[in-house]
Every structure is written in structure tokens, then in C-alpha cells.
Amino acid sequence: MSFWDQIFRPRSTSSQVAKERLQVVLVHDRVKLSPELLETLKNEIIAVISKHVSIDQEAMEIKLTHGRGYQKLTADIPILGSRDSAAPRRPR
């Protein structure tokens, strides 16, 4: 970030910071899903899916999101070896 960006970036107020921190912590509190458990989940999903298709493990993302009164788990799993790539990369 450039010097000028630093200067002109609007500072978030402490209440905005509080709100964002609360939203993150509550998503985890509510579903009793810690960041470590999320990591375990991610690795297990990779293992299961990799048996059948090659996936881009580096780019794979799994996260908890929230809205008014609900939480959901979203997994974004890019698949490797589409028609364009001659030899699909093997997952590690």
C-alpha cells in the first residue's frame, strides 16, 4: 500500500471494528466450529474428493459465512484436468 493510500484510507471506527470482530467470533461460537476443526474438515474433504477427481488443493477454500439469523459452510473446490490441460496434475 502506497504512502498516499495510507494517508487517505478512511479509518474504520472502533464500533465498526467491534462489529466485524463480533460477527466473526459468533459464527464460530454458534456452530461450535473452531478454525482448527475447519482445517481438519478441509483436509478430509480433499481426501474424499481427490479419490475421484483432481482438485486444486492450493486454491481450495472452505469457510463459514453468516447472514441475518443463519450460518453456512461454503466450500470452493477448483477442479483440475479440464479439456485444456493435457496431463492433469496429480494431487499431492
Next chain:
Amino acid sequence: MTGQVITITSGKGGVGKTTTTANLGIALALQGKRVVCIDADIGLRNLDIVLGLENRIVYDIVDVVEGRARLRQAMIKDKRMPELSLIPAAQTRDKTAVSPEQMLAICADLKQEVDFVLVDSPAGIERGFQNAIVGADQVLIVTTPEVSAVRDADRIVGLLEAAEKSPARLIINRIRPSMVKRGDMLSVADVLEILAIQLIGIVPDDEQIIVATNRGQPAALDNRSQSGQAFRNIAARLLGQDVPLMALKDTDGWLQRLGRFVIPRRE
């Protein structure tokens, strides 16, 4: 006709449960309703002193469950208003002195006699909290606009769902409009968006609460008190009256505002 049991709880300590219970008790009695307040904070008795009834205690709730007194004998009548009475907590025992079944029986019994049974819950989520909600027909959650209080309130929402209580309503206490305005305190809208439960009222942070507690004369008794008005509004909503949320006055004087203008705050 049977009354209803309303439990006032919070998770986090010190956010204003006892203050709320005392003021709602007074405000409902001012509307002519028969009210009994139960102090369920056994071992840390406080509702008596906030209500100004501490000198009149003979029996407490543990005396009732252990058979030393009948329920009626433990009910202290408020001399200011005949509709209001208090069942005090025991001071020298702990939360296990009353079982949930006993609490349920007491609530059921009182409901036959009064319009409202207000239960002042202790902080926490253990036995004392379980006792406080077991007989509840309605639950009010008190929070302040601070991260730890809101987080704990969310935990209570979850526990109440698990206990199959009907959806709780929220009271946001100790709001400081000047801080909200300058972005240094969570706003009512922020808290509601985070907790996603229904709001029943907001109460400003008010020096009058401390003065009122010093005297044992809850703010709801004082017509000029803003926080007193806030509690009277909540009582009216409990009675199904449609009262708009109060507009909280920015209580900072011109001097404080000038101070902020001249000396910008750092983060």
C-alpha cells in the same frame, strides 16, 4: 386467570439485570399490575437493596424451599405500592440450595396470584441461570453495547433455543449516544444485526441510575428520569402497548464537544 413469568438474564455479569428487574417491577406496578419479583441470585442478594426493601427481610427463598416459611410469608410487600412484592435470595447459601423443580413449583404457585412474576437471574450459564429460566414464559436478555456482553447474549440466545423457550427479547442498556455518534460504541442497529433477535427496549447510560440505587428508589419512580422513562416504556410494551423507541439525547455538553474538536482523538 394466571399471570406470566418473565425472566431477566444476560450471560455476562454487571450489565443491568437487577436494575432492570427492579425498574420493570415498579413500572408494571405503576400500571396497576400485581407483580412479584424473585431474586434468583442466591448468595449474591441485591434486588432487595436496589428496590430499597433490604431492611424488611425476614424469610428468603431458601427458607421457603426448606420449609421454614410459607411462600406468602417470604413475600415482602413494597409500602410505596401495594401491587409490588419481593421474594429475596438467601445471602449465605449457594445456587444449589434451590432445585429447578422447586423453582418451577414456586413460579407456578405465584402465577395463580399475580399478573407478573419477574425473575432476576444471576450471571453465568450454570445452575443459577437454569433455575431462573425453568419457569419462564418469556425471557428478556439484557446486554450493553460492548463486545463481551453481546457475545454472551448470543450464547444465551442459543441456550434458550435449546431449552425450547419462546424467542427472547432484547434490552440494550447503558447506551451512550455521544459515543455511538462518533463511532465508538455499537449502535442499536449494529447489536440487532449481530444478534438477530427482537428488541423490546433501549436504556441510556444514566447517572440517575446510581443516584436511584443509592437511595433505594428505582428510577422508574422518577418522572423526570430518562432511564426511568425507558423502563416505563419497556413495561408498557410488555403490556402490549405500542410505544415508540425513545430518542436518546446526546448528553455531552458543549465543552466536551469543543474538546473533541480542538484535540482530535487518536485511535
